[in-house]
Amino acid sequence: MLPKSGAPLEHYVSTAPFDPMSVEAMSDAQQKVNQASQLRLMWWKFKRHKMALVSLVFLAALYFMITIVEFLAPYNLHTRNVDYIHAPPQRVHLFDKGEFVGPFVYGRSMTLDMDTLRRIYTEDTGKVEKLRFFCSGDRYKFWGLVDGSFHLVCPAEGGELFLLGSDRLGRDVLSRILYGARISLTIGLLGVTMSFVLGIVIGGIAGYRGGTFDLITQRVIEVLQSIPSIPLWMALAAIMPVTWSPILIYIGITVILGMLDWTGLARAVRSKLLALREEDYVLAAQLMGAKGSRVIGRHLIPGFMSHLIATATMSIPGMILGETALSFLGLGLRPPMTSWGILLTEARSVSVIAFYPWLLFPTIPVILVILAFNFLGDGLRDAADPYK
16 A cells, blocks of 8 residues: 555564564563463462462471471370370460469379269379470380480470370370371372372273273272272271281271272263363374373373362372271271271260260361361362463
8 A cells, every 4th residue: 555645655574583482562460471381370379279278288287297206296106104094185384373484284183083983183283394395205216217215395304294185095195196197198198199090090091992991991880889988998998817917907908998989080081081082182193193091191181180189189088087987997907006097996985075075186187187188179170270
């Protein structure tokens, strides 16, 4: 098009090299988002979910705690205080008669009620037992390998410290809860890892290949899902010989929980792959010579990673509850191993709960961990698709 004067329009072509990272007409904030990586976008969205962030910090602290539980626990796992059987929780005080003393507990005296045969503990305010920190106390084997006696907190010399009370053998409930966390928290991770490997592999092959393998897989899944969970757990746990060592029992419970939890994930993976395998990018990968395992792992599985993440975070508390239920029924882990389920066996009687309610304290970490995993799953599921 020519201007009114008849002269041609001037046209300029830039000779500068092309910069693919250049952004025009964007603010600094827009440019920051536009050039951010996928992981950074996921992290930004995850931080907006406050409860998920708090749950992540809480769970990270718990899993770090179980690595140094011997240091954190005031007593050894098996230490018995026969003079303080079923002792109630002690209160920590800072002031004695208006004077600052520091963290301490009062000593206690015990009398036996001859009518109910119940031990009655009375605080002796004249006996101040100041707590010791970073101190030498009960001896232990760190992870069963290294001898040690260094603790974060210890009772006063010649005193006792039961912040959450003691059980029928005079063992500290707080120390046993800390030791039990190591088993209850790790059994969930190991079980989910096993169920995920089985679910993704079996469900992926069934959904991508179809045919006879898919037919047989679906029938097996239907049979396993039709069996009630608790009776099946009880039957499989009862098969394990009583002569097995605690480590073999632990591995056996993990295998049982993992082998029974893969069916739901396998069916979800299969249904998703049945839809995704018809996409054009799958056909393109096949025409380029990609093997089935690469198509599933590299192109199909990442397409519904948010669902897998949510399933993982929901499965871990299910594993913890499964182990707790089996141990509570006496068919799971057995002493001398300690888990939250084993600790709850102390509170199976209504009379015990009425007289010694502090024996129910192991339910508190179970509830908190399950809630934390649920909130974390919600946050990770939303963050897995940051463009949504």
